[in-house]
Amino acid sequence: MAYADTAHHDDHHHGPPAGFMRWVTTTNHKDIGTMYLIFSLVMFFVGGLMAIVIRAELFQPGLQVVDPHFFNQMTTLHALVMIFGAVMPGFVGFANWQIPMMIGAPDMALPRLNNWSFWILPFAFTLLLGSLFVPGGGPSAGWTLYAPLSVQGGMSVDMTILSIHMLGISSVLGAINIVVTILNMRAPGMGLMKLPLFVWTWLITAYLLIAVMPVLAGVVTMLLTDRHFGTAFFDPAGGGDPVLFQHVFWFFGHPEVYILILPAFGVISQIIPTFSRKPLFGYTSMVLAVAAIAFLSFIVWAHHMFTVGMPLAGELFFMYATMLIAVPTGVKVFNWVSTMWRGSMTFETPMLFAVSVVFLFTIGGLSGLMLAIVPADFQYHDTYFVVAHFHYVLFSGSIMAMMGATYYWLPKWAGYMYDEKLGKIHFWLTAIFFNITFFPQHFLGLAGMPRRIPDYALQFTEFNVVSSLGAFGLGLSQLLFAYIVVKTIRGGEKATDTVWDGAEGLEWTLPSPPPYHTFATPPQIR
C-alpha cells in the first residue's frame, strides 16, 4: 500500500516528455506499442517492395529486371523482413498496447526491458538491410540459410547471423515481459480462465518464443563457426551433416509459424464476438486448442524436409503428427463459425477482415493438410504450391488479422474513427488482389514450377502474368492502408468509449483515447 502511494506521488505529470527523447527513453507500454507498430508498417513496405521486384522479374519468362544472384537476395530478404520485421514486431505492438489494458494492469511488468526490446530492432535491421550494400550483395541462400549453400556466401551471411542474434534477444526479452505481465499483473478477480483470448494466445506464443529463439541462435552460431572457425557441424568432409542444420532449424521453424499465427487467432477471437453481438463460442475449448497446437508444433518439424531421405518410420511419424494438427485447428474454425451462428452481425471493416481471415486461412490450412501427406508432398515440396500455402496462412492469416486488429483498436487508441468507406475499399482491394496473386500459384506448383527460380519454362507463363498483376495491385492497395491509418491518427469523427456496439472487455471501459497511464488503480472484475 505504501509503495503504491509513493508511486502515485511521483507520477504527478500526466503527459509524456516532449520531443524525440520521449520515444528514445519511454517506458510506457502505449508509446512502445506505437513504435513497434510503426516499425512493423515500415518493414511491411520494405518487404513488400522486395516482393514487387520478385513478381516483376517473374512477370515474363526470360531475365528482364534483375540478375539471378540479386533475385535470390530478394527472396531471402523478403522472407526475413516480413517474418522478423513485419509480422513479429506487429503482434508485439498489439500486445504492448492491449495486454495491460485488457487485464487491468497499469503497464508492462518490466518497462525498461520493454524499451530495450524495441530499440534493438532498428539496429538489427540496419545490419540486415545494410548487407545489401557490401561486396557480393545481400544473403542469397534463402531465409532458411540451409548449409552448405550459406557457408559459400559472402560477409552478408555473417551480418544476417548477427542480426538474427539481435532479433532473437529482442524477441526473448519481449516474450519474458509478456509472460511476467500476464501472470503477475492481472487485476483482482481476473482469473486465467477469464482472460480475453488475445491475451491467452499471446501467453502461449510467448512461451513458444522463449523455447525456440535460442535454438535458432544456436544453429546460426554453428553456421558462423563453420564459416570462420574451422568447425564442421554441417560439412560431411569433416564428419558433419548438412541435414543436421535442417533438423535444428525447423525445430525452431515450426513453432515459429505458430508464433506468427496464434496471436492472429487471438485477434479473430476478439473481433468476431464483438460484431456478432454474442459471446465467443466454446471459450475453454479455444484455449485448449491453442495449447494443443502449441504442443504439437514441437513434434512436427521434419514435415518441412520429407524429401531429405528420412527412414520410413520417421516419415510416417511426422506425417501422422502433422495431420493431427488439423483437429485443434478445426475446433477453432468450428467455434468461430458457431460464434457467428445466430448472432446479430454487422460488417464493419474489422469484421470483414476477421471473416475473410477465417475463410482464407482455412484454404491455407487445408493445403497444409495436403502437404502433410508424404507421398503427395514429394510432388508439392519446394514448388509454388508451398509458396501459395504459406502466403494463405501468413498473408491472409497473420497480416490480414493485423489489419483487422488495426481497424478494431485504432479508434480506441487515437480517439477518432477511421473512414469506414475507405476501410471497406481497402479490405476489398486487399482480399481480391491477394487471391489474384496467390491462388494461381497453387496451379503453378502442381504443374511443376519450382520455387525460388528467377526464370521459368513457357508453360508457366499465363498464371505468372496473372499472379504478378495481382501482386502489383496488392502492393498499391496497401498505400491506402497507410493513408487511412495516418488520417485516423490526425483527426476525424470522435470515437465513443465503447467504440463498437457489441464490444466487451476492460479496454472499452477506458476513455478514447485512453490517458497516458491507465488502471493505476486496478479495476474490479465481476
Place this chain on the structure above:
Amino acid sequence: MMSSRTKQYGTIAVGALLSLMTDVAGAAWELNLQSPVTPIAMEILELHNLIMLVCLVIFVVVFGVMFYSVYAHRKSKGYQAAQFHDSTAMEIVWTIIPFVILIGMAIPSTATLINMEDTTESDLTVKITGYQWKWRYDYLDHDVTFFSTLSTPRSQIENTEPKGEHYLLEVDKPIVLPTNKKIRFLITANDVLHAWWVPKLGVKKDAIPGYINESWAYIEEAGIYRGQCAELCGKDHGFMPIVVEAVSEQEFDTWVSAQQNVQVAAAGEADRTWTMDELLERGKEVYGQCMACHGATGEGVPGAFPAIAGSAIATGPVDGHLDLVMNGKPGTTMQAFKEQLSDADIAAVITYQRNSFGNSTGDMVQPPQVKALR
C-alpha cells in the same frame, strides 16, 4: 427435357469454347499434376485427387454454414442475437469427425509411401550427382558416365532471340533409361544441396553431399520427360533442368554401347599434342561451364565471383591456374574440376582463359601436363 439434338449442340459448343481457350491463346492453364508415366506417380495423382476432394467437401460444408449465417443472421435484417456460448456435445462431435476423416486419409497415404520407399529388386542402378549447376549420371552397371547441362542459349534467356518450345527444360545430354525396368536412383551432391525432380516419374529426392539417397522408377511409356532442380542451390538454381529419355530395352542397349565407344575415343585425346587453335576452339566450348559465374567475357560478379579478365591467377604462373581449376577452392562455388572435365578439356579451357578477355600470356597447356597432375 433436353432433346438429343440440343444436347449435341451443347457438347459442340462446350468443346469449341474449350479449344478456343487453349488454342487461340496458345495458353497452358494447367490446373493439376502432370500426367504420370510410372505406377508410383499414378498412385500419387490418385491420392492427391482424393484428398483434394475431401478438403473441398469439408470446405464447402463449413463455409456453406458460415455464409448462410453471414446472409441470414444480420442486425440489418433485425436478427436478434442468441446468447448460447457452449456445447460440450458439439465440441466432441467436431473433434471426432475430423479425426476419423484423417484416419481415412492416412491409410492410403501409408500404403503408397511404403511402396515408394521400397527400392529393392531393381534391374538397373543410376547414380545421380548434383553439381552447381549441372547433373552427373553414372550408370553403375555399364560404366557410362557423363554430365548433363542446360542447352538453352543465353540469347534466349536474355531475350535477344525468341524462346524455343522447351525453353529452360532442355539439356545437352539427357539421361537415357529403359522402359519397363525397375530403375534405382542413388542420389547425392558434390557441393551444396540440390533435388532431383521429374514430376511425371513421381520422383523427387534431395541430393545432399555426404549422403546417398535412394529412389526408384518403373517407366511404362517411352517418351521424353522433363524436370528441374527443386532445392535452392545458388545463382543458377533455375537453370539446371533434367531431361529423361525413356526408350525400349534394345534402343537402350544400343545407346549404352555407343556411349562406351565415345568414352574410349575421348581417352585417346589426352595423349597427343594439340595446336593453339585446337585448344582455343575446344576451350571456348568448355568455357560455357565457367560462364555462369565468371561471365561471358570473364568479367565475374564483383564481390561474389572473381573476374578472369586481367586476374592474377589467369595472368600469373600456369601452375597456380592449373591448381585452382583442378582442385577448386573449398568453401566457395569454385569446384574441383578434375572430377568433372577430361585432361584435354582442362588444358583447353585454361589455355583459352589465358589468351582471351584481354589476357594475352601466350601460354599453351597440353593434356599430358594435366594428366601428370592427377
